[in-house]
Amino acid sequence: MNRRDVVITGIGIASSLGEGVEAHAAALAAGGPPVVDTESFKPYPLHPLAALELDKQIPKKSDQRQMEPWQRLGVYAAGLALDSAGLKDDAEAKNALQVIVAAGGGERDHAVDAAILEGLRGANEPGTFLNERLMSDLRPTLFLAQLSNLLAGNIAIVHGVTGPSRTFMGEEQAGVDAIRTAHARIASGQSDLMLVGGAYNAERRDMLLLFELGGYLHRDDFKPVFARENAPGLITGSAGAFLVLESAERAAARGAKAYAKLSHMGATRSRRAAGTVQSALTQLLGSFGPVATEALAISAATGCAGITGEEAAAIAAAAPSAKRIATGDLVGHGVEAAFPVSVALAAIALSAGQAKEAIVTGAGHWRGEGAAHLVQA
Amino acid sequence: MTTHRDTKGRPLVAVTGLGVVTSLGQGKETNWQALTAGKSGIHRIDRFPTEGLKTSIGGTVDFLFDGPFTAPQLSEKLATLAAEEAVGQSGIGSAGDFPGELFMAVPPVEMEWPQKQEMAQAVSGEVDYDGLLRAAATGKYRAMHELFVFGGVADHIADRFGTKGSPISLSTACSSGATAIQMGVEAIRRGDTQAALCIGTDGSIHAEALIRFSLLSALSTQNDLPESAAKPFSKNRDGFVMGEGAGALVLEDYDHALARGATILGIVAGCGERGDGFHRTRSSPDGKPAILAMQDALADAGLTPDDVDYINAHGTSTPENDKMEAMSCAAVFGERMASLPISSNKSMIGHTLTAAGAVEAVISFMTIANGTIPPTINYVNPDPAIALDVVPNTARKAKVRTVISNSFGFGGQNTCLVLMAPPEAA
Numbered sequence: 001m002n003r004r005d006v007v008i009t010g011i012g013i014a015s016s017l018g019e020g021v022e023a024h025a026a027a028l029a030a031g032g033p034p035v036v037d038t039e040s041f042k043p044y045p046l047h048p049l050a051a052l053e054l055d056k057q058i059p060k061k062s063d064q065r066q067m068e069p070w071q072r073l074g075v076y077a078a079g080l081a082l083d084s085a086g087l088k089d090d091a092e093a094k095n096a097l098q099v100i101v102a103a104g105g106g107e108r109d110h111a112v113d114a115a116i117l118e119g120l121r122g123a124n125e126p127g128t129f130l131n132e133r134l135m136s137d138l139r140p141t142l143f144l145a146q147l148s149n150l151l152a153g154n155i156a157i158v159h160g161v162t163g164p165s166r167t168f169m170g171e172e173q174a175g176v177d178a179i180r181t182a183h184a185r186i187a188s189g190q191s192d193l194m195l196v197g198g199a200y201n202a203e204r205r206d207m208l209l210l211f212e213l214g215g216y217l218h219r220d221d222f223k224p225v226f227a228r229e230n231a232p233g234l235i236t237g238s239a240g241a242f243l244v245l246e247s248a249e250r251a252a253a254r255g256a257k258a259y260a261k262l263s264h265m266g267a268t269r270s271r272r273a274a275g276t277v278q279s280a281l282t283q284l285l286g287s288f289g290p291v292a293t294e295a296l297a298i299s300a301a302t303g304c305a306g307i308t309g310e311e312a313a314a315i316a317a318a319a320p321s322a323k324r325i326a327t328g329d330l331v332g333h334g335v336e337a338a339f340p341v342s343v344a345l346a347a348i349a350l351s352a353g354q355a356k357e358a359i360v361t362g363a364g365h366w367r368g369e370g371a372a373h374l375v376q377a
Numbered sequence: 378m379t380t381h382r383d384t385k386g387r388p389l390v391a392v393t394g395l396g397v398v399t400s401l402g403q404g405k406e407t408n409w410q411a412l413t414a415g416k417s418g419i420h421r422i423d424r425f426p427t428e429g430l431k432t433s434i435g436g437t438v439d440f441l442f443d444g445p446f447t448a449p450q451l452s453e454k455l456a457t458l459a460a461e462e463a464v465g466q467s468g469i470g471s472a473g474d475f476p477g478e479l480f481m482a483v484p485p486v487e488m489e490w491p492q493k494q495e496m497a498q499a500v501s502g503e504v505d506y507d508g509l510l511r512a513a514a515t516g517k518y519r520a521m522h523e524l525f526v527f528g529g530v531a532d533h534i535a536d537r538f539g540t541k542g543s544p545i546s547l548s549t550a551c552s553s554g555a556t557a558i559q560m561g562v563e564a565i566r567r568g569d570t571q572a573a574l575c576i577g578t579d580g581s582i583h584a585e586a587l588i589r590f591s592l593l594s595a596l597s598t599q600n601d602l603p604e605s606a607a608k609p610f611s612k613n614r615d616g617f618v619m620g621e622g623a624g625a626l627v628l629e630d631y632d633h634a635l636a637r638g639a640t641i642l643g644i645v646a647g648c649g650e651r652g653d654g655f656h657r658t659r660s661s662p663d664g665k666p667a668i669l670a671m672q673d674a675l676a677d678a679g680l681t682p683d684d685v686d687y688i689n690a691h692g693t694s695t696p697e698n699d700k701m702e703a704m705s706c707a708a709v710f711g712e713r714m715a716s717l718p719i720s721s722n723k724s725m726i727g728h729t730l731t732a733a734g735a736v737e738a739v740i741s742f743m744t745i746a747n748g749t750i751p752p753t754i755n756y757v758n759p760d761p762a763i764a765l766d767v768v769p770n771t772a773r774k775a776k777v778r779t780v781i782s783n784s785f786g787f788g789g790q791n792t793c794l795v796l797m798a799p800p801e802a803a
Contacts (some may be wrong), residue, residue: 044510066657099652103548104527106487114505117497120490121504127426127584130490135429140592144657144787148485148527149548153788156654162666164650165790166556169544170528171487177543181560188567205506210488212513214522267543269535335498366523367532368543 006157006186007258007377008347009251010085010244012077012197013086015331015341016047016237020080021259027330027353028345034194034221034330036235044212045201047237047332052076068107068145069238071154074199078155081195085244086256089294091160098191099155099165100182102174102198102336105148108206112137124185143269151199163194172300173279173368174198175339176267180370182245183265192250194319197242197344198337207236207335214302216365225326226312232305237332258377260347260358264288265368277307277363281314285359290374296355297322300342300362302333319359338362343372350376381800383646384679387566389635391799392643394627396462397739398455399726400436400620404462409743411725412751413772415425416679418726419605419618432596434603436620436727445636449486451580453530455623455732456481459739460538460576467627467639469572470539477572477629479540479558481531482553484581484731488525490739492518498794521741530578540574550786551691552650553577554734557795559648561628577735578623587619593658595695607728608755609692609721610699610767617693620727624735626742628711643742646779647678653789659697664705666791671709671781674793680779682710683796685717687750687775689741689782690767692721693728702783703763718767718775720753734784734792741780741796750775 013020016035017027038045054072057079058064064072084087087097116133123129144150152165168174175198182194201207211217211234218233251258261328266284270276285291297319301311314325327333327342333340341361346358360372381389397404400418401411411418418436421730427433441454451582470476493509496518500508512518523529528546535544542676549556554577561573590596597616607618634641651673653666660667675682691702707714722737729736744750749772756769785791 057579098728105485106489110506113493114503117493117504120494121497125426125428126427126494131426131429131584131588134588135592138585138588138592143589143593146485147548147550147787149550149786149788149790150657152652153657153790156652156789157657160654162652162654162789164792165549165788166560167548168545169483169548170527170531170544173528173543175547177545180543181545184567184569187467190563190567205510206488209506209509209513210522210525210707213518213525215516215519216522269543271536362530366526367528370543 003187004125004189005248006183006245006262007248008260008262009246009256009258010081010348011259011344012242013344014052014073014077015239016050018050019052021348024345025348026350028354032283032329037170038221041208044208044217045222045235048203049073049238051107058158060253061088066141066145067154067302069188070107070199070201071145071151073201073240074151075154075158077199078195078198079159079243081242081244082159093193094161094164096193097161097163098194099152099161099163100178100196101152101167102178103148103151103167103169106146109142110205121278134284153316166312171335172362172364173347174336176362176368176370179340179343180267183262186245186247190295192247194245196245197221197243197340199240200238200337202236202238202332210353218303219271225301225328226308228303230304234304235328237334239331239334239337239341241337241341243344258373259351262372262377264373269368277312277369278314280312280362280369281371282317285318289375291319291359292357293321295319295322296349296358297344298325298358298360299324299326300338302327302365303328304365311361339370346374350374389631389639390645391560391629391630391631392468392626392645392742393634393639393641394463395642395739396459396625396741397736398438398458399622399736401726403458405743413749415752415754415770415799416725417754419606421603431591431598432587433600434606435582436527438580438621445580447483447489447524447795448581448583449524449530452484452578453533456534456576456578456579457537459623459625460574463625463627467522469627474539475574477574478542478564478570479531479535479544480557480573480575481534481544481546482557482577482731482735483530483546484579485548486525486527489583492521511680538574549790549792551668551730552734552784552786552789552790552792553731554736555784555792557735558626558645558794559792560594562645562648565630567629571630572629575628575730576623576625579729579731580621582619582621605755607694607724609694609724609753610760610765611756612696612758612760614699617695618727620729622726622729622732623734624739626738643745643799644797645794646797647674647795649673649677651791653791658787658792660701660785664701664708666745667701667705667785670707670791670793674795680795680797684779685779685781687704687780688719688779689737690719690721691783691785692723694723700763703765716766718750718766718768720750722751724754737782738794738796741782745780745798747779748774748776
């Protein structure tokens, strides 16, 4: 099939640094400082979401109430992306707009869980006790606020996007594959217009628990992603990013502004062993062709042991003189949203004239490797 | 070499391997025997205590583990068995070296109560999440991380079967299994891959999962006669019955399959999907998204409604779905709906949720191959408002070349597949 050019015509981003293209362009230019909360989830530092005026993107309080924070953040960022693409009021476009969301889910009611676990300790009939408590204490709507695909469902309801949606799961790689698939669909002519992205709420102990089980969390003070050798691990951050990807023809036909061209997008899964992340990323970047010396390198690296150094080495080999920026140093690690946020940052930098070309890399804390190449539109 | 293309000039997508596990048993043969005998796999749940629950029945798969297990472990086991059957039948690649990509519909996972309880035992003082975090920090529960990451099941399947590229774990709620197939079709049409392993799996019936659906009043509460609780299109239908299972399909570029001498079992001719912004759990009352999804699937296949021989219904047995689906089918097929057979596999195996679209696609291809339509069982009290030929209670011999398989889910997910017999002249 003929490969068509894919451009980014809409960017919606919200994080600890605030919302929108300008706020993040300024942070990219200044290189920080990040907003870090070291107290609320001690000993785990994280980057809390800046206060958002939810009403601006989710006008109905009833809609806001039906969502958990990660869904609200995603719906909010998706709305920003539609605004920036000039599609918010284009019913025809929204009817055709296909959506891919990278999502986690399962936000727990921490108080209910704690009370049930406490009660289970002394329960004579633990199974029956659990049933009774869950039947009475779970909010019926909580399930929907937790379901992975309901971020996409809420985008449909709140923004009137009635095109079909797909939800990818699987931590960081879900974000990589979401953009890869959206890019491939447009490049191959299967689609003209896609909304793709993800959202992550870091301010929840249930997710910290999942990462801490595997020993993946950094503790105490903030340290830059590539300077955590002595205490490797994630510092998570609340962040959401959605991109409107569009065929260059369609964008030109409607006179849309392109933030950047997404020229290449690749994903792989190395069978993790020492060195596999470096070789996987090197191979992906190599398949994109040469990288200009003054390029920007945005890294979605996690800060986790071994793989972060391997990613740095792959970037250094592919683009030795590129200016390297770790997304984690600006907004923290956004898991499913980490790669979409990183691609958004790259597109923002290109549209702000901070560079002419950018590569984006990422290696999931546990599995999956991805890379993208963007050029000025 | 001749290349075969569909009416739109794209590669034809062949099916060369099928595998299935449900509460009726493991494998195509066992399932086909039971399905055509009108047998139900629904029974009283004994996996966990059901005291105090409104629903105590389900189509759980209870024959795979001796001891306790988690939802991701059962989902992975189900997927493995279905995929082994499908890959084995296709004869593609070699053991541990599947020459194509993996698309998997997997249930969203999260840490389960037994694991939380295990950690809680190590917590002194109040058992809150800070306590659990302290327990986790000991490193004693490291294996739970891999168990409960969302990408875990697909990662293990990718390892076992040696699929290529980055495996996709996806959810479109109750249409997930169909979406996995659709993504495989699209990847083959793009030329990204010549083969795809598409799996839908769901082994997530545990207390909290059941209670969540129960709190939404989505489940049948007719516990007394479990095998007759799932009664799609009946007047007294009162909700769906949760089921477990997995379906796996090996999809392949038709010419790739021909070149290696594979037996072509059928064609995935078209896919249609539509969103619905009406409500989080309810479908648009006018059925428009479902109608458009079916029409899109037919258009994608280059067919018209008259070409369809049989509808494999979503048919959940909820009051709302069955009404909406019947109305949507009437809109698409017009007067033909009075005589066009439509049956629901869920009357026998329950709603296998994430797996349903894949399980029912496998059954649809068996329907085509065997010239027999599995019935909608428990159809003793027809709903006069939705007059349909549901193939009531007894399987029916019929020449079936083209099936449309419907899947509709929470969150406005509507996915329809057009599945066809192999082309007569290759």
